[in-house]
Amino acid sequence: MSGKDTVRCKIVEAAKKRFSHFGYGKTTMAEVASDCAMSPGNLYRFFPGKLDIAEAIATEDFEKHLTSLRKLAVAPARDARQRLHDLLFEELRRTYHKLEKDPRAYEMASVIARERPEFANWMLATERKILVELLEEAERRGELSCDDKEYVAEMVQSATMKFRYPQLWSKLTLPALERELEGVLTLLIQGICPQSLAHQRHGRVTTVPA
Amino acid sequence: MSGKDTVRCKIVEAAKKRFSHFGYGKTTMAEVASDCAMSPGNLYRFFPGKLDIAEAIATEDFEKHLTSLRKLAVAPARDARQRLHDLLFEELRRTYHKLEKDPRAYEMASVIARERPEFANWMLATERKILVELLEEAERRGELSCDDKEYVAEMVQSATMKFRYPQLWSKLTLPALERELEGVLTLLIQGICPQSLAHQRHGRVTTVPA
DNA sequence: AACCTAAATGTTCAACAATTCGTTCAATCT
DNA sequence: AGATTGAACGAATTGTTGAACATTTAGGTT
Numbered sequence: 001m002s003g004k005d006t007v008r009c010k011i012v013e014a015a016k017k018r019f020s021h022f023g024y025g026k027t028t029m030a031e032v033a034s035d036c037a038m039s040p041g042n043l044y045r046f047f048p049g050k051l052d053i054a055e056a057i058a059t060e061d062f063e064k065h066l067t068s069l070r071k072l073a074v075a076p077a078r079d080a081r082q083r084l085h086d087l088l089f090e091e092l093r094r095t096y097h098k099l100e101k102d103p104r105a106y107e108m109a110s111v112i113a114r115e116r117p118e119f120a121n122w123m124l125a126t127e128r129k130i131l132v133e134l135l136e137e138a139e140r141r142g143e144l145s146c147d148d149k150e151y152v153a154e155m156v157q158s159a160t161m162k163f164r165y166p167q168l169w170s171k172l173t174l175p176a177l178e179r180e181l182e183g184v185l186t187l188l189i190q191g192i193c194p195q196s197l198a199h200q201r202h203g204r205v206t207t208v209p210a
Numbered sequence: 211m212s213g214k215d216t217v218r219c220k221i222v223e224a225a226k227k228r229f230s231h232f233g234y235g236k237t238t239m240a241e242v243a244s245d246c247a248m249s250p251g252n253l254y255r256f257f258p259g260k261l262d263i264a265e266a267i268a269t270e271d272f273e274k275h276l277t278s279l280r281k282l283a284v285a286p287a288r289d290a291r292q293r294l295h296d297l298l299f300e301e302l303r304r305t306y307h308k309l310e311k312d313p314r315a316y317e318m319a320s321v322i323a324r325e326r327p328e329f330a331n332w333m334l335a336t337e338r339k340i341l342v343e344l345l346e347e348a349e350r351r352g353e354l355s356c357d358d359k360e361y362v363a364e365m366v367q368s369a370t371m372k373f374r375y376p377q378l379w380s381k382l383t384l385p386a387l388e389r390e391l392e393g394v395l396t397l398l399i400q401g402i403c404p405q406s407l408a409h410q411r412h413g414r415v416t417t418v419p420a
Numbered sequence: 421a422a423c424c425t426a427a428a429t430g431t432t433c434a435a436c437a438a439t440t441c442g443t444t445c446a447a448t449c450t
Numbered sequence: 451a452g453a454t455t456g457a458a459c460g461a462a463t464t465g466t467t468g469a470a471c472a473t474t475t476a477g478g479t480t
Binding site: 117135144146151152154155156158159160161162169171180183184186187188189190191192 | 345354361365366372381396399400401402
């Protein structure tokens with residue numbers, strides 16, 4: 001996205017340090033500017049505003065996250081259920097730990113979510129594409145089949161909403177959240193009624209019971 | 211719960227009018243008291259505090275809701291999927307319309323949720339009992355079977371969290387929410403992979419594919 | 421001309437003051 | 451004695467004001 005040592009990148013780095021150390025609200029444009037040895041006004045030649053710097057940081061972080069999700073979605077050694085498990089748990093743990101370790105991240109997340117709802121939508125839609133990839137790969141391998149994968153992916157996201165920004169919606173601990181996610185995942189894969197006890201054993205899912 | 215024209219009931223009725231007309235925050239204890247032709251101090255012989263009056267109103271309302279949910283959970287003419295559908299949709303529509311029609315209700319809901327988290331937990335647990343009833347009834351009828359019904363009920367609630375206080379977590383319209391809930395419900399009942407295309411047709415669920 | 425600065429501007433925010441309101445309780449009434 | 455009152459207290463809320471801040475822009479520098 002942004003070249004290595006461009007001015008733009010310098011600004012993002014400076015802001016990253018300030019934001020994570022003092023928080024978004026307590027960081028002034030003047031401080032970020034002086035860290036880059038420039039005047040506050042000059043920042044506006046590179047970013048439309050303060051929020052856009054925060055968005056750039058969030059985007060950079062999210063892109064990193066995405067590549068690891070993409071790997072999990074099509075991992076050769078794991079079956080469909082395991083891959084979905086890996087994906088959802090990676091998501092849960094990443095955001096949980098991020099918000100756990102510094103409450104500054106929480107502040108940034110809520111400011112962006114409030115002021116730039118379209119950004120959150122973009123992230124959701126991007127991750128949905130990965131879910132679709134997972135479903136397509138599963139079909140290719142004959143693990144499961146469903147016709148409208150975009151729709152199914154959307155519903156999976158809807159059902160796992162609670163685990164996306166965990167501490168925004170509940171005060172549950174990570175183990176409690178993991179237990180719930182495991183349960184929801186099982187429901188999503190198998191339905192409420194375990195159709196075939198044999199297949200259920202190893203969580204294997206087939207298109208048509210043998 | 212509370213007899214018809216007791217003093218306690220008079221207070222609740224007066225508060226109900228004030229709260230829904232002016233909002234919880236803009237209603238003073240003095241006003242409620244004067245509506246009941248008594249002094250502010252006397253209210254405290256009947257309620258520990260202002261929040262407890264709001265809680266009494268919410269409880270009364272919730273109890274009404276509960277009886278209609280209980281009927282839906284064991285309706286004789288409908289199969290398990292339909293009953294779960296009815297239950298979840300009733301829940302969604304009720305709260306959506308309640309918060310739609312007067313934004314005062316929204317204020318009350320969030321004050322209670324913030325100040326009295328145990329109340330929200332109690333509501334969730336009470337509704338979960340109804341879900342368990344539904345599952346037990348389904349097993350009796352041979353519609354589906356699962357061993358730990360308390361656990362399954364908890365997971366169903368977890369997966370449908372988004373639809374419980376709709377406008378608290380998204381700006382979606384009612385039709386959009388209904389479409390999503392329908393999709394999540396299907397996933398929960400059938401799992402991602404439709405095991406038997408024949409059974410899937412009418413959304414019928416059986417314990418073991420014939 | 422491209423790049424940057426620094427002062428100007430209008431908005432946001434925090435600290436403080438004033439007021440209102442929930443709650444208590446000593447006094448009053450029945 | 452038990453029920454009720456209403457003045458009194460402190461917590462919370464509101465209103466206000468001044469400083470701090472994000473953003474703009476008129477200039478200066480190379």
